[in-house]
Amino acid sequence: MTSTWLRGLTVGPVFVFGTALLVGGVGPWSATSLVVAAVLALPLLAAARPAWLGRLILPSIALFLLDGALTWAIPGFPTGGPADVIAGIFLGLPLWFLGILLGSPERPGIALLSLAAGLFSIVSTGSALSSIPALPTPTPEAFLRAWFTTDGHQLASLGGALAGGGLGSAPALPLAGYADPLFVALAFLALGGTLLPLLGTEDPHVRPPPTPSRRDLVPSVRRSVVPVLYATREPATPPRRASVGGRATVGGAVVAVAVFEAVAASAPAYAFLVVTLGVVATLLLLVRLQRPPRPEAAPGARPRPARAREL
Amino acid sequence: MIGRRGWETVVAALAALLLGLYAANAVLEVVAVAAFGFLASEMLVFERRFGSFGPDWFDVTRSPGPRRIPTDGDLATSVTVTLRHGPAFRAELWDTVPEAFDLREGATRLSTYAVPGEPVRLSYVLRPRVRGGYLVGPTNVVATDALGLCYRVAVLGESRALTVVPPTVAGRLGRIGVALFTRIQAGLSMRRRGFGTEFRALRPYQTSDDIRHIAWKRSTPTNLVVREFDQESRQEFLVVLDLSRGMDAGLWGRNALDVAVEAAALLANLIARSGEDRVGLLTYADGVYQYLPPGRGPGHFRRLFDNLALAAHRPGLSPLADLLEQATRRLDVRTHLFVFSSVDTAGAGLDRAYASLRAHGHRAYLFVPDRAGFYPPSPEEQATRAMTWAREEERGRLGRALATARSVGLTAFPYDRRGAGDRVLFAYTQIRAWGTVR
Numbered sequence: 001m002t003s004t005w006l007r008g009l010t011v012g013p014v015f016v017f018g019t020a021l022l023v024g025g026v027g028p029w030s031a032t033s034l035v036v037a038a039v040l041a042l043p044l045l046a047a048a049r050p051a052w053l054g055r056l057i058l059p060s061i062a063l064f065l066l067d068g069a070l071t072w073a074i075p076g077f078p079t080g081g082p083a084d085v086i087a088g089i090f091l092g093l094p095l096w097f098l099g100i101l102l103g104s105p106e107r108p109g110i111a112l113l114s115l116a117a118g119l120f121s122i123v124s125t126g127s128a129l130s131s132i133p134a135l136p137t138p139t140p141e142a143f144l145r146a147w148f149t150t151d152g153h154q155l156a157s158l159g160g161a162l163a164g165g166g167l168g169s170a171p172a173l174p175l176a177g178y179a180d181p182l183f184v185a186l187a188f189l190a191l192g193g194t195l196l197p198l199l200g201t202e203d204p205h206v207r208p209p210p211t212p213s214r215r216d217l218v219p220s221v222r223r224s225v226v227p228v229l230y231a232t233r234e235p236a237t238p239p240r241r242a243s244v245g246g247r248a249t250v251g252g253a254v255v256a257v258a259v260f261e262a263v264a265a266s267a268p269a270y271a272f273l274v275v276t277l278g279v280v281a282t283l284l285l286l287v288r289l290q291r292p293p294r295p296e297a298a299p300g301a302r303p304r305p306a307r308a309r310e311l
Numbered sequence: 312m313i314g315r316r317g318w319e320t321v322v323a324a325l326a327a328l329l330l331g332l333y334a335a336n337a338v339l340e341v342v343a344v345a346a347f348g349f350l351a352s353e354m355l356v357f358e359r360r361f362g363s364f365g366p367d368w369f370d371v372t373r374s375p376g377p378r379r380i381p382t383d384g385d386l387a388t389s390v391t392v393t394l395r396h397g398p399a400f401r402a403e404l405w406d407t408v409p410e411a412f413d414l415r416e417g418a419t420r421l422s423t424y425a426v427p428g429e430p431v432r433l434s435y436v437l438r439p440r441v442r443g444g445y446l447v448g449p450t451n452v453v454a455t456d457a458l459g460l461c462y463r464v465a466v467l468g469e470s471r472a473l474t475v476v477p478p479t480v481a482g483r484l485g486r487i488g489v490a491l492f493t494r495i496q497a498g499l500s501m502r503r504r505g506f507g508t509e510f511r512a513l514r515p516y517q518t519s520d521d522i523r524h525i526a527w528k529r530s531t532p533t534n535l536v537v538r539e540f541d542q543e544s545r546q547e548f549l550v551v552l553d554l555s556r557g558m559d560a561g562l563w564g565r566n567a568l569d570v571a572v573e574a575a576a577l578l579a580n581l582i583a584r585s586g587e588d589r590v591g592l593l594t595y596a597d598g599v600y601q602y603l604p605p606g607r608g609p610g611h612f613r614r615l616f617d618n619l620a621l622a623a624h625r626p627g628l629s630p631l632a633d634l635l636e637q638a639t640r641r642l643d644v645r646t647h648l649f650v651f652s653s654v655d656t657a658g659a660g661l662d663r664a665y666a667s668l669r670a671h672g673h674r675a676y677l678f679v680p681d682r683a684g685f686y687p688p689s690p691e692e693q694a695t696r697a698m699t700w701a702r703e704e705e706r707g708r709l710g711r712a713l714a715t716a717r718s719v720g721l722t723a724f725p726y727d728r729r730g731a732g733d734r735v736l737f738a739y740t741q742i743r744a745w746g747t748v749r
Contacts, residue, residue: 108458109319112346116327116339123336158333175334184338191342195349198458234374234389236417236434240424249458252352253345260344264337272332275344279328282351283321289358290313290461 003197004047004102010193011101011115014186018094018122025129026143032081033088033140036063040092043099053103060096063089077145087140090147093121101194108198115194119187124151127178150174199249313354317460320350350460357456360398364454364463368397371450371468379474379617382439385415389434390450392425392467399426400454404433407470409445411564412437425452439475441564442572442620446470476620477576511539546588546742547605547646550575551638552622554596555629557653561685565728570685571651571678572619574731578649579619581739583612592618593641595634595652597627602641630658631716635668635675645672647742649735654679654712662719669720674747676738677716677723681709684727722748 023029040060046053067089070082078086097118104110128147132138138146157173259278264271313321324347331340370393380386390406402425408414417435425431439445448470455462513526516535524537552558552575558568575592582590591605592615603615631654638648648668654677658664668675683705692698709725716723724734741748 107319108316109321109323112320112323113326116323116330116343116346119339119342120330120334123334123339154334158335173335175336178336179338187338187342188345191345195346201459234391234432234434236389236421237423237430237432239422240426240429248356249349249353252355253349256348256352257341257345260341272335272340275328275332275340279325279347282347282355286313286321286351286354286358289355289362 004105007105007193007197008047008102011190012098014122014183014190015094015098015118017183017186018118018125019091021122021125021129022091022143025138026087026140027137029087029091029140030084032084033091036085036088037092037095039063040089041095041099043096043103046099046103050103050105053100056103057096057100060092077141077148079141083141083144087144090121090125090143094118097121108194111194115190119190122183123175123178126180126183127175130178131174195249312463313358313461314455314459317350317354320460321354324350350458353456353458354461357461361400361454361461361463364397364465366465366467368395368465369393369452369467370395373448373450373468373471376471378472379476379613379620380439381476381478382442383478385436385438386473387416387434387436388447389432390448390468391430391432392450392452393430394425394427396427399424401425401457402431403453403455404431404450406433406435406450407446407448408437409439409447411441411443411445411475412439412447425454439473442475442477442569443623444621445473445475447473474617474620476616477573513537514539547642547644548578548582548588548590549605549638549642549646549648550578550590550592550619551634551648551650551652552592552594553629553634553650553652554594554600554622554625555627555653555655556624557629557655557682558651558680559624560653560680560682561728562687565685567653567680567682567685568622568624568651570680570726570728570731572622574678574726574735575649575651576616576619577732578735578739579612579615581736583607585743590615593638594618594622595629595637596625597629598633599637599641600625604641605646628656629653630656631677632658632661632664634658635661635664639664639668639671639673642671642673646674648673648675649678649738650675651678651680651731653682654716657712657715661715665719665721674742675721676748677721678731678734679709679712679716679723679725681705681725681727683709684729687728 040063042059043053043056046056063085067086070078070086074082077083097114101111101114101118104114124147128143128150129138131150132142132146153174256278260271260275263274324343327343327346328340331343334340372391374389374391376386376388392404401422403420403422405420408419415436415438417433419433419435421431421433423431433450437447448468450467452465452467453462454465513529513536516525516530516537520537526536526538529536552568552571554568558566558571560567561569579590582588586607589605589607592601592603593599594601601618603611603618629652631650631652634650634652635648665675683702686698686702689698713723713725722738724731724738726734738748
């Protein structure tokens with residue numbers, strides 16, 4: 001099984017879950033919405049050819065610009081055709097993130113960002129759907145209304161928390177409560193599928209570029225077969241298979257999650273503060289450690305003289 | 312050092328944390344914390360363990376090899392790197408090789424897993440394309456972490472200086488003319504008839520003899536006799552290279568100066584194997600740049616070939632008249648001058664300078680590059696016609712240069728990118744046989 005298939009099988013289910021959430025929970029979908037969703041799903045083809053990703057996301061960028069223009073231009077909640085377009089974007093968004101994730105095998109940063117953004121979109125969709133009053137089948141327009149309302153409430157609650165006594169005293173945050181057990185399991189499966197295949201890979205940017213060939217300028221004539229000078233012919237060492245490693249990384253992730261859970265359980269209001277402090281401290285330590293060591297002074301070298309005072 | 316990939320993932324993990332913070336959703340936040348913990352712990356462990364990574368972690372041994380190789384020779388070399396201490400790591404080794412070298416066998420780069428005490432060897436065969444001075448090495452080792460997020464680089468050992476000399480074609484000429492045999496090789500007596508200065512004998516006059524060689528006092532009106540002379544047993548040669556920009560025509564590695572150097576190396580090789588003659592070198596651009604008096608012996612030829620290998624263009628012009636005058640000043644005994652010059656400026660007083668050179672007993676043979684012939688035809692040539700026009704201009708210039716040289720009595724040969732070796736061989740054979748180029 002190739003690494004692309006493995007990534008698809010581990011990462012794909014959570015995004016399919018996000019799409020299924022909308023397909024099953026909202027209806028009926030207009031043809032416009034389905035076409036827009038299909039256009040947004042185009043980056044999935046980049047799983048086969050990562051080089052195509054740039055071209056495949058161009059139509060979706062045009063759709064995002066159209067979405068932004070519609071949202072700004074239409075007062076109140078969108079209805080009719082514009083609502084179909086925006087609902088189609090919501091429908092295709094999880095597959096769009098999945099396509100970018102699968103189309104960036106050499107860019108783990110992009111893949112991780114796509115995963116996080118995709119999970120966020122699923123959480124916001126799930127929260128919006130759960131806020132819709134119980135109806136036989138909510139329409140896309142009703143879903144959009146619920147989504148904008150939920151998002152507005154989330155912003156208002158965060159604003160209130162910032163103005164008041166922090167998260168401990170904040171009113172209920174609409175997005176905070178979404179924790180479908182299937183979603184949680186699939187989200188962690190996707191995280192493993194995004195990060196664990198990195199073990200044993202390398203950054204192509206670290207390797208220096210190969211020296212440019214100037215074979216076109218080679219003299220065209222070689223006189224005869226030439227001797228090999230100093231043909232020592234010592235055999236080269238065959239490459240040795242690297243140890244995969246990963247104990248430290250997986251251990252670090254487990255410890256980080258355990259600490260977060262412990263703090264969240266004992267003092268939930270301070271959990272995000274602890275995360276922020278921990279992240280800042282880790283970044284400072286990384287920047288400190290990654291500095292190359294100073295070159296040692298040669299034995300017998302004089303200390304640098306103090307700068308002469310300018311007269 | 313955190314690489315581009317490392318910074319990219321750190322920024323992505325921070326963005327995930329921010330999204331989790333915005334949503335205040337436990338699932339999103341735990342996923343982001345796990346991702347950040349996963350990445351940060353790998354980076355921290357790597358940076359902690361490889362903080363002192365450097366050349367002192369390794370032993371490096373480079374295989375012995377020559378200091379100079381010809382452009383048509385191959386160089387087999389290897390470098391062995393052993394991790395002395397420290398943790399095992401994923402390593403990428405590569406040896407720095409000049410751009411002008413072709414890799415014939417093996418690889419200059421190896422991705423492997425470095426373990427303390429186990430040697431890792433790079434082994435490869437190179438062929439230089441262009442003469443010159445080069446540095447091979449140093450060897451570089453890059454240590455990367457398991458995720459490819461961080462790396463450290465160590466530069467090991469010193470570079471090795473390598474001089475790439477012109478090709479040694481004289482040893483592979485195949486059948487050569489009798490005139491190019493040494494006297495011992497050919498089984499000839501040490502004394503030969505020729506155009507030297509030492510008297511050998513008298514013989515009856517033939518119609519092809521030079522009338523100036525008739526011994527009038529020994530001759531009668533019915534029986535003319537001529538004097539015979541020994542050929543000079545040891546002849547002096549001087550290679551004169553014009554380094555001005557006029558010799559820069561042509562493609563990289565095969566321009567007019569390169570071809571001239573190749574021909575000069577052929578001459579030096581022929582002289583070296585004769586064991587009798589002596590050869591020197593004079594380079595000129597806006598005045599004499601180098602002068603190596605004619606000589607012989609392994610040390611002299613080594614010096615000569617090194618200087619030929621490193622001959623490069625210099626600013627300034629090379630007026631032919633001054634070039635000949637400067638050479639005349641420096642030579643004491645009769646010498647054959649092989650002058651490779653573009654003759655962009657003949658200079659005032661060329662006839663006087665050449666007459667002075669001849670009066671001192673020297674002979675000069677001029678090799679002028681046909682600059683139009685240094686560029687192979689290209690498909691676009693017919694479309695633009697600019698190249699056709701340029702070729703016509705250059706051919707006109709070459710014709711004028713040759714006419715100028717021949718007008719004062721200089722023997723001149725044009726040459727192009729195919730080489731000047733055949734012309735040099737012809738001239739040298741003539742000199743060995745007759746003492747001059749007829």
